[in-house]
Amino acid sequence: MHNVQFWGETLRLLVELAATAAFALSGIMEGARKRLDAVGVCVVGFLTAFGGGTLRDLLLDQRPFFWVRHVEMLWGVLALCVLAMLFLRVRHFALTEKAIQWPDALGLGLFAATGVHQALLLELPALVAVLMGLITGVFGGVLRDVVCNEIPTAFHDHRPYAVCAFVGGWVYVGLWQMDAPGWLALVACVAVTAGLRALALWRNWQLPAWRH
């Protein structure tokens, strides 16, 4: 039993690290595309990696922030920024973007689950909890795009992204209300979110646009 829990925790940590790196990389590449200087690239990397979770903690009034409790994640992202600036070239971008799609989708599910979980612990209503999950998963990317002076990709590229986290969030809430064990709700939320995202990318689903 303890063994299962240990492996569960380890797996969760691995997904979290991979997802944080994926988010940071998407920020770094966006910064590079916009021809920011070294400082700008780093800041956008940090904003993308930690922005969503920080906004969640701000809204839920949770201190210390998760990156204060795990300051090694800050060092990790700083190292990643430096390494990326040394070794990542523009010709690697397309490849990197393909490579980070999976950790990004898993991270979207995991971050949504942590947001929903924290809000449910504070006994917030179900819809609020799901929105907190959404914010945790999506607003890192939104801040990245706002700072880079773009309309957020999540809002106009017509590929389902936030919607996957929205559905996954409701799965988490449903299992929580049925008193399912925590690991099951977590796994189900991640699986549904990442699965939907994978399906959407594979089948090229399009979100409805405004009808004119």
Added chain:
Amino acid sequence: MHNVQFWGETLRLLVELAATAAFALSGIMEGARKRLDAVGVCVVGFLTAFGGGTLRDLLLDQRPFFWVRHVEMLWGVLALCVLAMLFLRVRHFALTEKAIQWPDALGLGLFAATGVHQALLLELPALVAVLMGLITGVFGGVLRDVVCNEIPTAFHDHRPYAVCAFVGGWVYVGLWQMDAPGWLALVACVAVTAGLRALALWRNWQLPAWRH
């Protein structure tokens, strides 16, 4: 007496609902104009409707947020987004914009009053209270424009908007300091703000621009 209070409360609630709907609609239409997808339109609608009040609660350290206490407002705006996407067409925009001018002006006054009121309850200085009212009334629209990659309308269209809330806020502070009853301060603040806004639109007042 109780009857008066009941009708007062009901009227206040009606204005609040109408104003929230008006704010959400202005976000939805801005999102549609920017050709966002369904998710983007909803998010911008939510940001516009709840952004100002949320920022006020964040700055004043008030929890739970007003939309956590009134979660039915979240459901209402969600329903409004879906209905708008189903039934609102671009050819209706001009008409809708005209129709929401009045609830928007009333809402500006009401939201400014709630911001001023909360700040005064916390015994903050008068100028801070007025600024909180301004933020509550105006920053929903500012966030809408920032996310849609525009310079905020409130800052460059030269039509008095924030200024009306600023004046209305001082009216509220003045009456509060004269120990006037709460409903009087509220009504006066809303009347002055919305009245000034209406006058400004009717007489086509222009804010001074920078002189070059």
Added chain:
Amino acid sequence: MHNVQFWGETLRLLVELAATAAFALSGIMEGARKRLDAVGVCVVGFLTAFGGGTLRDLLLDQRPFFWVRHVEMLWGVLALCVLAMLFLRVRHFALTEKAIQWPDALGLGLFAATGVHQALLLELPALVAVLMGLITGVFGGVLRDVVCNEIPTAFHDHRPYAVCAFVGGWVYVGLWQMDAPGWLALVACVAVTAGLRALALWRNWQLPAWRH
């Protein structure tokens, strides 16, 4: 001894006032350049002057905000906005920009020091403290540029700015951990930050850009 402390406090206050005015002026000029109306120019001035410190206080959960404790700073910036709109013309901008470079550099150092100091008082890790200093010094300008629909200057003009505050912040942390007196850490942080900034401007240092 008391005399020294008194003069130290007075000097600190003078630098803080000069820096706040410099930050506000940079916001006012950016707003004027973007042809905002009177309200927009004022709001951008306020955002630039108080945005960084407010974000620091929000993240560190410090209330009341520094501009609530020193409400006369709000009045001062308001007066500055009005005076600037009356007397500052576009032909004065280049001169003003040159004139505010020094208070701006000193302010960057001072604000960074206050951010680091507050975070260390809360026993946050060193890297977090340095980032708080950076945020305090730099995010006023970032908010100014985001609201004016520009990519933040601090992120893409290739002139060291945030980096100076980053180094200065580490100096503060180092002296703090060696139990140096507070005024020494403050002076050293300001001197290193402003000195580096001055050197960078003088020698025309360039931050590395992304290599393509």
